[in-house]
Amino acid sequence: MNNNSLSVEEILESKRLLNRKKRLLLLFTLPLLVFIFITFISPIATMLYRSVYHPTVSQLIPLSLAELKNWDEAGDALPPSAALQQFAIELQDLSKQRLSGKLAEEVNRLKPGSSSLIKSSARKLKKTTLEELQENGDSVLLSYSKKWHNIDLWRAVKRAGQPFTDSYYLTTFDLKRNPAGEIEQRDTQIYLKLYWKSLKIAIYITLLTALLAYPLAYYLATAPSKIANRLMVLVLLPFWTSLLVRTTSWIAILQTNGVLNSSLQSLGLIDEPFELLYTQAATIIAMTHILLPFMILPLYSVMKNIDPSYLRAALSLGARPIPAFIKIYLPMTVPGVSAGALLVFIISIGYYITPAIVGGTDGQMISNIIAFHMQSSNNWELAAALGSLLLALIIALYWIYDRLVGVNNIKLG
Known part of the structure; x- marks a missing residue:
């Protein structure tokens, strides 16, 4: 009986210690939870409330x-x-x-x-x-x-x-209520076209960064460590440079008398300079350059952990290099491609500075219109509705991505 009573006391004491540790861990994480609530949850909740409340x-x-x-x-x-x-x-x-x-x-x-x-x-x-x-x-x-x-x-x-x-959400869908209160289409389509253009630009940037990053990440993963480390410094170098500097440098490159047009004309490849600056193409080019490291790093981290013996074994068994690469190596890099694509797409669809500087009217995205309503027209309710719809679009795409690829396959390192 005495041994049994001691064992029960020990169990109760261990439970008390466990509860004490849980409370202690909660106290340690409480500042982080408060910070997330103030800087993330509260602004989103305010935006959603502001989009429907206008007193x-x-x-x-x-x-x-x-x-x-x-x-x-x-x-x-x-x-x-x-x-x-x-x-x-x-x-x-x-x-x-x-x-x-x-x-x-x-x-x-x-x-x-x-x-x-x-x-x-x-x-x-x-x-x-x-x-x-x-x-x-x-x-x-x-x-x-x-x-x-x-x-x-x-x-x-x-x-x-x-x-x-609900008028602000109707406006984001280019709808309105007539004097009788019925919902009808607006005469001019503005916001749906902007959303579609922003979506297309984000897809183009994601595809271009994937095409450029994949061979570079593959070379970094298979190159000797000394060479790979030096090249990795060049990949990380943009993070140490101001975003504004990187964006404005493209103005000097893409303008009518800029570096690109002057070089092409001096080589005799073109007779007249291309109109590249303040276009949709300028936005895509500049944002592809800025977001390229976000695609390289997840790909490199996944490729570095792939055993090269798998591909050598396939080649030794008689497989051709290209089919062996597509059937063996490429599927194993899907987590890195998925992580990079999701990261680049989400960042690019909400980008603001680069389209505003190099995109002009043709290259602006929905984020620039949201900023306009917040800074110039002071229509915060419409800006909140546009932002809420953009948030819903990203969540919907994230859900589709989870169904098709699976979030569990994402690997950032």
């Missing part, structure tokens, strides 16, 4: 939207007089606070051409007394312009006042 109009004219809540926008009648009167009062107040332009901007996105109407009416209402607006503000507002009698304008005001909206 600007609801904060500018809350009382008017409360009056418009019971208005049947599907009918042909104007909003009730109380709603029009309250809108005139709040528009006057926004004019005094110099916020009428913000309301005009938001409504104009749903009803183009309404910005000037709201701004001009706000200036006129600023000169009107509050008592007059409280008595017949609806008549005063409607007297300013016939456009205030347009039902579609008030539908746009009510729709813009919804704090949660």
Whole structure:
């Protein structure tokens, strides 16, 4: 009995020690978890929330939207007089606070051409007394312009006042809602074409880096260690050079009177210089050069661990070099090719600096449009929707890749 009791006590003590170690390990990893949450999870969650949440109009004219809540926008009648009167009062107040332009901007996105109407009416209402607006503000507002009698304008005001909206995601698919609230195609296709172009550029870059990196990685893996180490320094050298310097150097190479055109003309190969800079080709060339090490390193790490005796055995048994390479060596390098392709593709589809500098209008990608909406147009909600769709695209491609190749086959070293 005494021995049994001691063994039970030892088991309990070992469990306590194990739990203590787990808590200690959690404390050590807690700073890393907090860092990941702050720098990765929280920004993505904020982006997803921002893409559907837009309370600007609801904060500018809350009382008017409360009056418009019971208005049947599907009918042909104007909003009730109380709603029009309250809108005139709040528009006057926004004019005094110099916020009428913000309301005009938001409504104009749903009803183009309404910005000037709201701004001009706000200036006129600023000169009107509050008592007059409280008595017949609806008549005063409607007297300013016939456009205030347009039902579609008030539908746009009510729709813009919804704090949660799907309009930004509809815009990313080049869709919109008509005045009746039905989804329809936009007249001009912008974002879907940009997504398709970004996808094509990323695929071209991935294929080019694979074609260039595979023979180089093979040579590095089979060369003597002394030579391979020296060449590996050249592969790693771009990581020690500024990305901006590497990108701008391509301007000197690809411009009309640059190194490439001057060399070709001096050799008599061309009569007129090629227009390479600020094109899609310039983006592909520059990004292929920048992302090439990301393809070489995974390939080299996999090829270095392949036993060369497999290929020699196949040759000794009578196989020809090329079929033996394709059937024996190439399948064993699939993990390296997969890792490099996935890494290059994900990086390239979201690249921003290189397309902005050397790509021009023709070579810009969806990331440049996202940056434009964040920095210039201040349309953060649309930028968040575009970014969310890009994230969903990458996750979908990653899922397809997992089904076809398998994530477990990825090896980075």
